[in-house]
Structures are given as C-alpha cells and as structure tokens.
Amino acid sequence: MAIKVGVLHVNDTRPFKKQSINVVWLKRDLRLSDHAPLQQAMCSSLPVLLLYIVEPELLGDPHYDIRHWRFVHQSIEDMNCQLADVTVTVLSGSALECFEQLNQYWQLTTIWSHQEVGLGVTFDRDLLIKQWCTENKVTWSEFETGAVRRGITNRLDWDKSWQKTMRATISPIDTLRVHWLRPQPDKLELLPVFKAPLAWRATDTHFQSGGTANAWRVLNSFFQERGQSYAFHLSSPDLSRLACSRMSAYLAWGNISLREFYQTVLANWDQKGWRKSLIALSSRLHWHCHFVQKFESECSIEYQPLNRAYGSFTYKNDDSALQHFEAWKTGYTGYPMVDACMRALHKTGYVNFRMRAMLVSFLCHHLQLDWRWGAPHLARLFLDFEPGIHYAQFQMQSGMTGINTLRIYNPVKQSQEKDPDGIFIREYVPELAELPNELIHTPWLLTPMEQAMYQVQLGVDYPKPIVDIVETGRVARDVLWRWQKSGAVRKEGARILARHVQVKSR
Template sequence: MQKTTLIWFRRNLRLSDNAVLQTAVARGLPLAAVYAAERPSESANPRRAAFHHQAAAELSAALAVKGIPLFAVQGDPVETLPEWARRLNAQSVLADEAYTPSETLQDNRIWRILDAEGIAFERINDRAVFAKADIMSEYGRPYAEFAPYKQAWLQAFRQHFSGERPSETAKIPFQTAFAGLPPFPDAPQAVLAQRGGEQAAWRQWRQFLPELDVYPLLKDFPAKKATSQLGAYLSAGCISPRELAQEAAARGADVWLENLIRRDFYYQLAFHHAEMPSEPENPADAVFFQRWTKGETGFPLIDAAMRCLRKSGWLPPVLRQVTAQFWCMTLRQNWQHGAAWFAAQQTDHDEALNIGNWQAAAGLLSPHALRVLHPTVAAQQFDPDGTFIRRHVPELAHLPKDFIHTPWLAGADIDSHGYPPPLAEAV
C-alpha cells in the first residue's frame, strides 16, 4: 500500500484556514483522516459530544467530495491512533496542537509509540491565533497576567497579520487512493441550541456582524442576546480564530477582539502553568452545591443563570463570571467543584478556557484587578429590569421591578410561589 499522510482531526473541524490540512496537502501524499468519536452515553458532556460529532459529520462529507476518507474511531487514542497509522501505512501523523496537561501527556505517549515505528507525529497550531510559545516576555518567559500579555499580543498581531489576507480553504486535489469511503456514523441524539459545523459557524458570525458596533454597550446585558455565541464553534474548531481576529481588527472591533486575546492567554497559561492544582482540597458543601446547580440559591440572577446553563448548555460570559464568583467568593467553595460542573454542562466546553475563567473568578489570576459584586448589585447592574430573571425563573415573573432582585423583601405581600430565601449572607 502506498504511503499516506494521516490527519487526526480533533479541535480543528473545518476546511477554511486549517493549518494542519494545508500542511498535509503540501506533503504530496494521499490523505486519510481519523476522528476520535465519543460515545454520548459514556461522555461526561453529551451536549459537547453531539455538537462535535455534527461538525465532524459535515467535515467528513466535505472531505469525501475530494476522495479523502474520515474514519470515526472509538476508544483511547493512545491505542487507536497508532493502530490506524499502521493500517493506513502513514508516513506521518498530523494533528492540531494541544495545550492542557491531560492532552499533552496523551500526545507524548502517542509520540513515543509512533516514533518507535518510524512514523512522525507533528502538531501544528490550529486552535489559537498565536501558539503557546509565540508570545513571551522580554525575558523569554510566559506571561502570568492578562494585561501585559494583551499588549504583547496586539503588537505581535500588528506585525504578523496586519498585511495578510485570511487563509482560504486548502486546494485539495482529488485523490483515488481508496477504493471506497467509509460511511460516517449517525450523530447521537441530543437537544442542542446550535447546530455543529463550519457552515453554521459562518452563519452565526455573519448574523452577529451587525451587532459588533453595539457589542461594547450591550455585551453585559444578557437579556439583549448581544454576544456572538461562537464559543461552541471555536471550541470544536469549526471556525478559525485567526480569520475572526483579522475580520474583527479590520472592523475596529477591539472590545470583541479581546475575547480572542483572552482565549489565547488561557491556552498558553494551561500549557506553561500546568502546576496549578486541578483537584479540590476539600469536598463541596452538599447543600450549597445542590441549590447552586439547581438554581435555587434565593438570588434571582444567579438562579436564572444556572437554570439557563442547565437547560441550554450556554451562558453569556458576564453570567459565567457572576455565578462563578458567587460560588467562590460568596459561598467560599473551591473553584474546582464549580469548574467541573460547568465542564459537564457547556456545549462550548474547552478545558483550558473553563479552568482559566474559574481561576480568574477565584482571584488566582491578577487578584489586584479582581472586582467582585454583591449578587444583588450584579443583578441590578446586568439585568436592571429583570427581563432575564423572568425568562428563566417563572415563579418570579409576576414581581414588579422593585422586588424582582430581592423577593425576600416583599414579605407576605407578594406570593413568590415557593421561591427559596437567600442561601447565604452575601459578602
């Protein structure tokens, strides 16, 4: 069998501006690809598994047009990837670069197996605008705080991307190296707020574009639905952060661009500061955890946010911060417990970003810049007329503006339909 280049698609499920695919095409060998499919029944996050599967199915169809097979394989990649590399007579295996300690450890184990068999294992940055070692301080060390990292990122972006056009879809020649193409398995059944795939990702971006000008004004008002909601597409790699960064910069959307900068920051933080403990020191308070996750804390905005996340798998960024700070600062619980629960709920779950956001909420990153609001003050600031609360906490929907944020003050005058009193005295 002729030698091949094997692509391992994991978090770069797209054709446009896919550096791994472009590198593979340049090798000049027939291409084959694998995707490590999760069984939703065995997944800690069935929503994310279903979303990624949808994206991979669309990618499979696009590759099939060019005669390139995408094999959906199940099992531990440490075992299955080398097996498929042998079966497909791969000269090299290419994948997108990993950042978290668990993925890095997995990649190192795979590399040792492939290297022993004379198969190259190459990883290429396809998740971030800048790779993990691209942005360093003047002393050659990684940044541990966001503000200086942002300045260095912007300077590097101006130098490397200001005159470039976004990459286009790789020109993939049609190949006939495989007699037949494998059918891609059906997507698992799941109720998703968004559909996975590159086409849906670009539709979402184009739908958001008219809102870019008002994004700085409305982004912290969750009832307005003024955020891009691209998180799941970026997490699965359905859309390129490099292309988005270039488009946002060209439109002068600096406030929105900061989201991509912070994303890069958390990626390099996960790689260079892997010593941050991921396991909690103490167990979570069972009552606190149950009422927080069910949206029964007695603080309306917190409860509306948690119920929204449970139901839809998505939460506006400002409410992720508010609910995380409530867990860490008000209830004084370990951030790891909250991060683990979020990881199981979010369709757009990305380990590095989730951990980074939770560490920030717990005051472990840039503590001098941490701003913690009383949950009632946060509610009055981010949902002033209670629209978001009424949408997700129906037992309070009838309350007037004066009591929507503090129903306990209404006393017996207003029926709150069993809504609980505050769980703790907020500090």
C-alpha cells in the same frame, strides 16, 4: 495462454507490503480552512486519511456533556457536506489503540495535527502517541493553535508575535487537490468505526448548532445587524445573547480559526458607528489567546492554584457545603440572578462573561466552596468550553492568582443593574414571573400577604436564600485581602507576572 493468478494463502510467510499513508488527525480544529495540517495534506504524494477519534477517556471525562458531542457531530457532518467524494473517518477507542489498528492495515508515515491545549487527560494521551510514533518510526508534525506558543517561559514580545500571526495571509485550501485515502468497505469493517448515537444526531433548538457554515452565518449576522450595540450590551444577561458575537463555541471547537475571525473584524473596521464595539471585540480576541497561552505555559492550574501560596487555602467541606453546592449546580440558591444564569446554562449552554464571573464568585466567595468543585460542572454546561480559557478564568474569578483585582460579585446588585426589568429572570425562573420589578430581585423580602397575592410561597415555590450575602461578602473580603497581602502570595505573584505578563524587548 493460461494466466496465473497470485493468491496470498493464510500460511504464506512472504512479507505483505502495506500501502503507505499520511493522516490528518482532527481534534478541536473541525474546519477545512486556515488549517495547517490540511495545507500539508495538499502537498502529500501519499494518500491522506482525514481522521477524528471519539475517545472513551473524553466521553467519560467530567468536563464533557452530550451537548459537546452533538456539536462535534454537527461539525463533522458540516465538513462532510463541504468535501466532494470523501468523508471524515471517525473511529472509536483510545487514540493509541486506533493508531495501532490503522498501522496494521496501512503503513503510517506522517501524522499532521494541531497542538491541543487541552486537559491533563489529552496531554497524557499525546505523550503516549509521541512515544508510539517514535517506536514505530512515524513522523508526527504538530502545528501551533492560533498564536499560542508551546514551550515559552515568558511573554517577551508575545504581543508582537500575536499580531504577526493574526495578520498573516490565509492560504486557501483546495480539498480537491488532496490525494485522499478512501478506505474500502472491507478495511472499514476491520476498524472500530464510530456511528453517532441518536442523542448526538438529535437537534435541540435551544443550543447553537456546530459547523463552519453555521459559524460564518452567525458571524455575518453580527456585522450585518446584531453587533453595533456590542460594547453597550455585552454585560446584560438578556441583551448580550443577541448583541455579543456568539462565536465562542465555534472558536472552541475550531469551526472557524481565530485568525479568520480577527481578519473579518479588521475588514469591517471602518463601518460607521461601530468603532467602540469593534475595539471592545478585538481586545477580547486578543485576550482569548492570552488566557489559552497562560494554560499552555502552566497547565497545572487545572488541579492547583496558579499562585501556589494559595495551596493551603481552606474551604467549607461539611454537609451544608454539599447542600449548597447542589443548590448552586441546579439553580435553587434563592438568589434569582444566580439561579436564572445556572438554569439558562442548563437549557442553552450560554451566558455572557459577567454572569459567568458572578457564578464563580458566588460559589467560591459567598458559599466558600472549592473552585475545583465548580470547574468541571460549568465546563459541562458551557457549550463553548475551552480548557485554557476556562481554567485561567476560573482561577482569576475565584481569587487564586494573587495578581488580579478581587471581584466579589453581589448577585442582587448585578440583577438590579444588568436586568432591571427582570426580563432574563422571568424567562429562566418562571416561578417569579408575576413579581413586580421592584420585588423580583429580592423575593425573600415578600411579606406573607404579597406571597399570597403573587402566588409565590417562599421555601415551597422558590427557595429562601441559602446564605446571607451581606455577611458572606464581608467574610470573603476580609479573608481574601488578608491572603493577597501576605508575603508568600506576593512573592508568588512576582513569579506569575514574570512568566505570564507581556513585556516588550528594549
């Protein structure tokens, strides 16, 4: 008996029934544990596509650098190693274009993702995706990131909510239970599949490597050996590189959740001799969400001061300002600790919190340059760039909030107190390596004979200071205190406190 085989001809007008699928859209949550979208995927009766999109809008954004995309690539490769017989589908193009193309070959039913507390460019993208989902009858379910709550107008009981979220039981995720979509090669050929360039796949041992396996390796090493002196060494630019948790990049890109980190801290709470360090660490995990929440609730601080009364604050904007900015960016200001920190960032993507604050203070207070000049530059250098923390901290350290204590850092004092033996300076400003400890912090005081003795010619081998920090510090204090005491700044300060400071219900 002959069997008829149905063939779909090019001119066939009969409707083609597409397969319905769901999508887990990965952003800054590159892990397979404590992941609400993946939790939903386990319950899906439809095939699930695990998706990451390499967006040109972010590749070209001034906040991002190859170091970030290399970390993302490493994170996705780590996820692929953990998955059994499926891999993350990585597409290239705007999110809108990618979802439109996916919807041509499958019927998208539901998209699951975490809410992204990102830059203006990602917020605008999400608005477009939300509109597209509505028009195409696709459900988009977003889940909170950490304990950050979207749409709140004050911090009433926010701390209680944070504790509840961080202490909640972590439900295990079995990726073998997910009905994964495994796109056929012919379908993949029709999609803008992204192939990581060689630069993304290259290894640079000066930087931390991405991925959940590396995240847990680093965290475990902290509790096994490195972290007991955390509270005592976290301000040292040299010792902090070992004593600090070094988890910030893994949190920023979601290789581990903040809840997983916090619960690991609690599990080690009773270690003998660790109490002071663990108290200091747990408080910083709390502040992590506090700053991200501030950015979520007032994302305009990417572009304008948190305290709007500073909108008319003036900065230098002449030829010397551009020259000073270039010296700051490249680490040639003539102040060894400033230069060492900037060069360390270029080389490794990391310096500790205090040195980051000093860099911002030097830019905004001593050089009198606009904080908006420096924010994208440091974002490009920080391997752990987290938009919410970055902009909230930049506003605070530059003195644009009107509610925080003004901190005008003296880079010489920081250098002498936090790197007294010049270990950090010698590593990252090697042209000063031969100077004795008493001179390495202030090389401009070298006499001509000392310059010849130590083979350091000021203005040739190492620059002379580009500003006099005694004078610039005095000017900055006068100007900033005058502004902070003004009625307009204080009025705005009251608004900020009402919106962003934690209060408890009665």
